[in-house]
Amino acid sequence: MPRTIGFAKHDHDDCVQTALARADMHCANAGLRLTPVRRRSLEILLAEHRALGAYDLLAHLSAEGLGAQPPVAYRALDFLVRAGFAHKIEALNAYIACAHLGVNHTPAFLICRSCRSVAETDTAPAQGRLGDAAKAAGFTIERTVVEAEGLCPACQPESAS
Amino acid sequence: MPRTIGFAKHDHDDCVQTALARADMHCANAGLRLTPVRRRSLEILLAEHRALGAYDLLAHLSAEGLGAQPPVAYRALDFLVRAGFAHKIEALNAYIACAHLGVNHTPAFLICRSCRSVAETDTAPAQGRLGDAAKAAGFTIERTVVEAEGLCPACQPESAS
């Protein structure tokens, strides 16, 4: 059943299964342990395909008997973020499954302020003006946060002819 | 040439006074009220010259008898951010005085993970790859968050022998 994700429709079950399979493989290769709580957390994030707060995730998990205290959710999220399977959206204090799982990338996000949907894209911010400014200042960039807030196609004002 | 401020020495009293004067003028012109709590909050942010949490600001204010409850700090910060006198650093959940007060700009930040100092520079993220991605997706960008975490010049490892 296609549903809207990012901002485009696609076969969602398929994308969830593909991502999980990639995560399994990556963990096997890297010696990481995708334990039940971690795997289920990733699955939930993938299935929702939008930014979830840690307590939103926790609500899902506890409904399934996988843990009821905040650390359960935060530990799972920490693992997923470290492994590159999920990203934190700083502007929302929320978490989202990585849309380019397995691909090395520098994520950037388009966040709809109306429906809270989030699309992940890719940038090279450290190679543009920001990189120049950092270089001039003698600053070493280790990680970048690039997030754009605005309106997704579905939430644009209709008329505005 | 992007402006970067924050890792260099300068006449601090002077920069605080200049910024306050600009804020006074801007408020007068725009019909905004730079009340005592708001003005003092800006002064504190300017004087500290680093990112402060809302509760850090509140501690300063309450020590001076200017209010003791969280909303006091959040209201002042909200005003300052709306007026463009301060910015929120999303990656730190903290606030910093604007370094380019009065100049129209799209802020970006270099955040030292070691000493927590923050430099403000500017970017045009919506005109690069991010803008292209937004355009392709039909997304309208209203605000961007661009933050780089890393090490400032003073916190670089001395000699990678």
Next chain:
DNA sequence: GCCCAGATGTTATAACATATCAATAGCACT
């Protein structure tokens, strides 16, 4: 004086995140 909008005072609570310590499970090595 009266009204109104914006600002402030105050209480309470929501939302997000981590410290700490004990118990357990997986794994390498003998």
Next chain:
DNA sequence: AGTGCTATTGATATGTTATAACATCTGGGC
């Protein structure tokens, strides 16, 4: 199998960031 190491989980408590809600005050136009 037994030992010891480390990662993970369980559980309690607490710390940190942010807002809801409602009462009160203040300044300016009429």
